[in-house]
Amino acid sequence: MVRHGKGLAEDETDPRSRTLHALMVERLEPTVRYVSIEGPVQIADAAEGEAEAMARRYLPPEAADAYLAQAANFPPEVTIRLTPEHWISADLGSL
Numbered sequence: 323m324v325r326h327g328k329g330l331a332e333d334e335t336d337p338r339s340r341t342l343h344a345l346m347v348e349r350l351e352p353t354v355r356y357v358s359i360e361g362p363v364q365i366a367d368a369a370e371g372e373a374e375a376m377a378r379r380y381l382p383p384e385a386a387d388a389y390l391a392q393a394a395n396f397p398p399e400v401t402i403r404l405t406p407e408h409w410i411s412a413d414l415g416s417l
Contacts, residue, residue, distance in 0.1 A: 343404055353415025361407035368399040 343363045348356035373393055377386040 342407075345404060353413065355411070355413045355415065357409065357411040359404065359406040359409050361405045364403045364405070365400050366403075368401045372401060373399070 341362070342360055344358060344360045346356060346358040348354065374386075374390055377389050377393070381389060
């Protein structure tokens with residue numbers, strides 16, 4: 323799940339917005355590893371409390387509190403959910 327400002331979202335009612343998207347995550351140390359996923363996305367208004375739930379899940383408590391205090395001033399956000407249809411991953415550490 324990726325969150326970003328609502329003004330950057332594509333129009334869900336536009337049939338062209340149903341396109342495939344890709345996301346890649348890589349790690350360079352101690353060895354190079356990556357995963358890439360591809361699939362359709364759904365874009366929706368962020369649900370009430372979603373930002374807090376994500377902040378508390380991924381940040382230490384003091385960092386989550388600081389982030390949420392700052393996030394209170396952010397413009398409305400959307401949530402983008404990618405449904406993986408294709409995966410590829412590699413561990414290049416043995417090369």
